[in-house]
Amino acid sequence: MGIVSPGFQGRPRSSQPSLPPGQYLTEDFPVLSAGPTPRVSLDNWEFVVTTEAGAEHRWSWSEMLALPNETPTVDIHCVTRWSKLQTNWKGVSLDTLLAEVETAADYALVHSYGGYTTNLPLEDLLDGQAWLVHQYEGGELPAEHGGPARLLVPHLYFWKSAKWVRGIQLMLTDEPGFWETAGYHDYGDPWREQRYQGD
Numbered sequence: 001m002g003i004v005s006p007g008f009q010g011r012p013r014s015s016q017p018s019l020p021p022g023q024y025l026t027e028d029f030p031v032l033s034a035g036p037t038p039r040v041s042l043d044n045w046e047f048v049v050t051t052e053a054g055a056e057h058r059w060s061w062s063e064m065l066a067l068p069n070e071t072p073t074v075d076i077h078c079v080t081r082w083s084k085l086q087t088n089w090k091g092v093s094l095d096t097l098l099a100e101v102e103t104a105a106d107y108a109l110v111h112s113y114g115g116y117t118t119n120l121p122l123e124d125l126l127d128g129q130a131w132l133v134h135q136y137e138g139g140e141l142p143a144e145h146g147g148p149a150r151l152l153v154p155h156l157y158f159w160k161s162a163k164w165v166r167g168i169q170l171m172l173t174d175e176p177g178f179w180e181t182a183g184y185h186d187y188g189d190p191w192r193e194q195r196y197q198g199d
Protein backbone atom coordinates (compact mmCIF):
# COMPACT_ATOMS: atom_id res chain seq x y z
CA MET A 1 0.00 0.00 0.00
CA GLY A 2 2.82 2.41 0.79
CA ILE A 3 0.55 5.14 2.12
CA VAL A 4 0.85 4.36 5.81
CA SER A 5 3.87 6.19 7.11
CA PRO A 6 6.36 4.28 9.30
CA GLY A 7 5.51 4.56 12.92
CA PHE A 8 1.83 5.12 12.32
CA GLN A 9 1.03 1.65 13.69
CA GLY A 10 2.94 2.65 16.80
CA ARG A 11 0.17 4.96 17.98
CA PRO A 12 -0.17 4.71 21.73
CA ARG A 13 -2.91 2.27 22.60
CA SER A 14 -4.36 4.87 24.93
CA SER A 15 -5.65 6.61 21.80
CA GLN A 16 -8.21 3.80 21.65
CA PRO A 17 -11.64 5.27 22.29
CA SER A 18 -12.33 2.47 24.77
CA LEU A 19 -9.49 3.54 27.07
CA PRO A 20 -9.79 6.53 29.44
CA PRO A 21 -7.00 9.15 29.23
CA GLY A 22 -3.62 8.06 30.60
CA GLN A 23 -4.52 4.37 30.74
CA TYR A 24 -2.79 1.44 29.01
CA LEU A 25 -4.21 -1.94 28.16
CA THR A 26 -3.15 -5.05 30.05
CA GLU A 27 -4.03 -8.67 29.32
CA ASP A 28 -3.01 -10.05 32.71
CA PHE A 29 -4.78 -9.23 35.96
CA PRO A 30 -2.53 -7.37 38.42
CA VAL A 31 -3.22 -7.82 42.14
CA LEU A 32 -3.36 -4.60 44.18
CA SER A 33 -3.98 -5.04 47.89
CA ALA A 34 -3.14 -2.59 50.66
CA GLY A 35 -2.69 -5.43 53.17
CA PRO A 36 -2.80 -9.20 53.56
CA THR A 37 -5.57 -11.23 51.95
CA PRO A 38 -8.21 -11.91 54.62
CA ARG A 39 -9.56 -15.45 54.77
CA VAL A 40 -13.33 -15.52 55.12
CA SER A 41 -15.09 -18.88 55.40
CA LEU A 42 -18.39 -19.11 53.55
CA ASP A 43 -20.09 -20.32 56.77
CA ASN A 44 -19.23 -17.04 58.48
CA TRP A 45 -19.54 -14.77 55.45
CA GLU A 46 -22.30 -12.21 55.50
CA PHE A 47 -23.13 -9.03 53.65
CA VAL A 48 -24.73 -6.28 55.73
CA VAL A 49 -26.36 -3.07 54.58
CA THR A 50 -26.73 -0.58 57.44
CA THR A 51 -28.94 2.46 56.99
CA GLU A 52 -28.41 5.92 58.46
CA ALA A 53 -31.17 5.02 60.93
CA GLY A 54 -29.25 1.93 62.06
CA ALA A 55 -31.49 -0.65 60.38
CA GLU A 56 -29.53 -3.73 59.23
CA HIS A 57 -30.23 -5.91 56.22
CA ARG A 58 -28.18 -9.16 56.18
CA TRP A 59 -27.53 -11.87 53.64
CA SER A 60 -25.71 -15.12 54.30
CA TRP A 61 -23.67 -16.70 51.49
CA SER A 62 -26.54 -19.01 50.45
CA GLU A 63 -29.11 -16.21 50.69
CA MET A 64 -26.94 -14.04 48.44
CA LEU A 65 -26.49 -16.84 45.89
CA ALA A 66 -30.26 -17.44 45.81
CA LEU A 67 -30.92 -13.87 44.64
CA PRO A 68 -31.20 -13.18 40.90
CA ASN A 69 -27.65 -13.22 39.53
CA GLU A 70 -26.35 -11.23 36.56
CA THR A 71 -23.28 -11.71 34.36
CA PRO A 72 -21.85 -8.27 33.60
CA THR A 73 -19.09 -7.88 31.00
CA VAL A 74 -17.27 -4.64 31.77
CA ASP A 75 -14.03 -2.67 31.32
CA ILE A 76 -12.04 -1.92 34.48
CA HIS A 77 -9.56 0.90 35.09
CA CYS A 78 -7.00 1.07 37.89
CA VAL A 79 -5.61 4.43 38.99
CA THR A 80 -2.10 2.95 38.56
CA ARG A 81 -2.95 3.21 34.81
CA TRP A 82 -3.78 -0.33 33.76
CA SER A 83 -7.10 -1.08 32.15
CA LYS A 84 -8.65 -4.42 31.24
CA LEU A 85 -11.37 -4.64 28.66
CA GLN A 86 -14.34 -6.99 28.54
CA THR A 87 -13.92 -8.73 31.88
CA ASN A 88 -16.66 -11.26 32.77
CA TRP A 89 -18.20 -11.49 36.22
CA LYS A 90 -21.16 -13.07 37.97
CA GLY A 91 -23.00 -11.65 40.93
CA VAL A 92 -25.95 -9.78 42.35
CA SER A 93 -26.83 -6.25 41.27
CA LEU A 94 -26.81 -3.67 44.05
CA ASP A 95 -30.25 -2.70 42.75
CA THR A 96 -31.44 -6.11 43.95
CA LEU A 97 -29.70 -5.85 47.33
CA LEU A 98 -30.91 -2.30 47.99
CA ALA A 99 -34.44 -2.75 46.62
CA GLU A 100 -36.08 -3.27 50.02
CA VAL A 101 -33.82 -0.89 51.92
CA GLU A 102 -35.53 2.27 53.10
CA THR A 103 -33.09 5.14 53.23
CA ALA A 104 -32.74 8.88 52.78
CA ALA A 105 -28.95 8.56 52.43
CA ASP A 106 -26.97 10.14 49.61
CA TYR A 107 -23.64 8.44 50.40
CA ALA A 108 -22.26 4.97 50.93
CA LEU A 109 -19.16 3.82 52.79
CA VAL A 110 -18.17 0.32 51.69
CA HIS A 111 -16.50 -1.90 54.31
CA SER A 112 -14.30 -4.91 53.65
CA TYR A 113 -13.16 -7.85 55.75
CA GLY A 114 -9.66 -6.75 56.77
CA GLY A 115 -10.67 -3.14 57.37
CA TYR A 116 -10.45 -1.51 53.91
CA THR A 117 -13.07 1.13 53.19
CA THR A 118 -14.06 3.24 50.18
CA ASN A 119 -16.80 5.83 49.69
CA LEU A 120 -19.08 6.72 46.83
CA PRO A 121 -22.41 8.42 46.22
CA LEU A 122 -25.30 6.00 46.74
CA GLU A 123 -26.63 6.76 43.25
CA ASP A 124 -23.43 5.29 41.76
CA LEU A 125 -24.39 1.92 43.26
CA LEU A 126 -27.82 1.97 41.57
CA ASP A 127 -29.27 1.73 38.05
CA GLY A 128 -27.22 -1.23 36.86
CA GLN A 129 -23.86 0.32 37.74
CA ALA A 130 -22.63 -1.94 40.57
CA TRP A 131 -22.59 -5.61 41.57
CA LEU A 132 -21.58 -7.85 44.45
CA VAL A 133 -19.61 -10.41 42.41
CA HIS A 134 -18.46 -13.90 43.41
CA GLN A 135 -17.30 -15.30 40.04
CA TYR A 136 -14.68 -14.12 37.56
CA GLU A 137 -14.31 -15.55 34.04
CA GLY A 138 -16.48 -18.56 34.86
CA GLY A 139 -14.72 -19.66 38.06
CA GLU A 140 -14.98 -18.73 41.71
CA LEU A 141 -13.42 -15.36 42.45
CA PRO A 142 -9.77 -15.95 43.51
CA ALA A 143 -9.01 -14.80 47.08
CA GLU A 144 -6.32 -12.36 45.92
CA HIS A 145 -8.90 -10.66 43.67
CA GLY A 146 -11.40 -10.30 46.50
CA GLY A 147 -13.03 -13.72 46.93
CA PRO A 148 -15.36 -14.89 48.29
CA ALA A 149 -17.03 -11.70 46.98
CA ARG A 150 -16.10 -8.18 46.01
CA LEU A 151 -17.84 -5.05 44.88
CA LEU A 152 -17.67 -4.25 41.15
CA VAL A 153 -18.22 -0.59 40.21
CA PRO A 154 -16.57 -0.42 36.79
CA HIS A 155 -17.44 3.18 35.88
CA LEU A 156 -15.15 4.43 38.68
CA TYR A 157 -11.43 3.73 39.24
CA PHE A 158 -11.00 0.18 40.51
CA TRP A 159 -10.05 1.18 44.08
CA LYS A 160 -13.80 1.80 44.56
CA SER A 161 -14.41 -1.91 43.83
CA ALA A 162 -13.77 -3.15 47.37
CA LYS A 163 -12.39 -6.67 47.60
CA TRP A 164 -13.61 -9.05 50.38
CA VAL A 165 -16.61 -6.81 50.79
CA ARG A 166 -18.48 -7.17 54.07
CA GLY A 167 -21.10 -4.48 53.91
CA ILE A 168 -22.28 -1.02 52.99
CA GLN A 169 -23.00 1.78 55.42
CA LEU A 170 -25.54 4.28 54.10
CA MET A 171 -24.96 7.84 55.28
CA LEU A 172 -26.45 11.32 54.98
CA THR A 173 -22.99 12.91 54.65
CA ASP A 174 -19.90 11.88 52.69
CA GLU A 175 -17.00 10.28 54.53
CA PRO A 176 -13.68 9.37 52.87
CA GLY A 177 -12.45 5.78 52.80
CA PHE A 178 -8.93 4.32 52.94
CA TRP A 179 -7.40 5.69 49.72
CA GLU A 180 -9.55 8.82 49.70
CA THR A 181 -8.10 9.73 53.12
CA ALA A 182 -4.63 9.16 51.64
CA GLY A 183 -5.20 11.73 48.88
CA TYR A 184 -7.05 9.86 46.16
CA HIS A 185 -9.97 11.62 44.52
CA ASP A 186 -13.28 11.50 46.37
CA TYR A 187 -15.21 10.37 43.28
CA GLY A 188 -12.66 8.82 40.85
CA ASP A 189 -14.13 9.05 37.36
CA PRO A 190 -11.49 7.57 34.99
CA TRP A 191 -12.91 9.43 31.95
CA ARG A 192 -12.32 12.76 33.75
CA GLU A 193 -8.99 11.45 35.08
CA GLN A 194 -9.96 12.09 38.72
CA ARG A 195 -6.97 10.28 40.22
CA TYR A 196 -6.06 12.52 43.16
CA GLN A 197 -7.64 15.27 45.21
CA GLY A 198 -7.78 18.42 43.10
CA ASP A 199 -7.88 16.59 39.74
Ligand SMILES: Nc1nc2c(c(=O)[nH]1)N[C@H]1C(S)=C(S)[C@@H](COP(=O)(O)O)O[C@H]1N2
Residues within 6 Å of the ligand: 029, 030, 031, 032, 033, 034, 035, 078, 079, 112, 113, 114, 116, 144, 145, 146, 158, 159, 160, 161, 162, 163, 164
Ligand atom coordinates in the same frame (compact mmCIF):
# COMPACT_ATOMS: atom_id res chain seq x y z
N1 LIG B 1 -10.39 -4.70 50.47
C1 LIG B 1 -9.63 -4.14 49.51
N2 LIG B 1 -10.21 -3.84 48.34
C2 LIG B 1 -9.50 -3.26 47.36
C3 LIG B 1 -8.13 -2.95 47.54
C4 LIG B 1 -7.55 -3.28 48.79
O1 LIG B 1 -6.36 -3.03 49.04
N3 LIG B 1 -8.33 -3.88 49.75
N4 LIG B 1 -7.42 -2.34 46.53
C5 LIG B 1 -8.19 -1.60 45.55
C6 LIG B 1 -7.40 -1.21 44.40
S1 LIG B 1 -6.37 0.11 44.56
C7 LIG B 1 -7.56 -1.81 43.18
S2 LIG B 1 -6.81 -1.24 41.78
C8 LIG B 1 -8.36 -3.04 43.06
C9 LIG B 1 -7.44 -4.16 42.61
O2 LIG B 1 -8.17 -5.32 42.42
P1 LIG B 1 -7.37 -6.60 41.94
O3 LIG B 1 -6.31 -6.89 42.96
O4 LIG B 1 -8.38 -7.67 41.79
O5 LIG B 1 -6.75 -6.22 40.62
O6 LIG B 1 -8.97 -3.45 44.27
C10 LIG B 1 -9.41 -2.39 45.09
N5 LIG B 1 -10.10 -2.98 46.19
Ligand SMILES: [Mo]
Residues within 6 Å of the ligand: 032, 078, 079, 080, 158, 159
Ligand atom coordinates in the same frame (compact mmCIF):
# COMPACT_ATOMS: atom_id res chain seq x y z
MO1 LIG C 1 -5.78 0.66 42.32
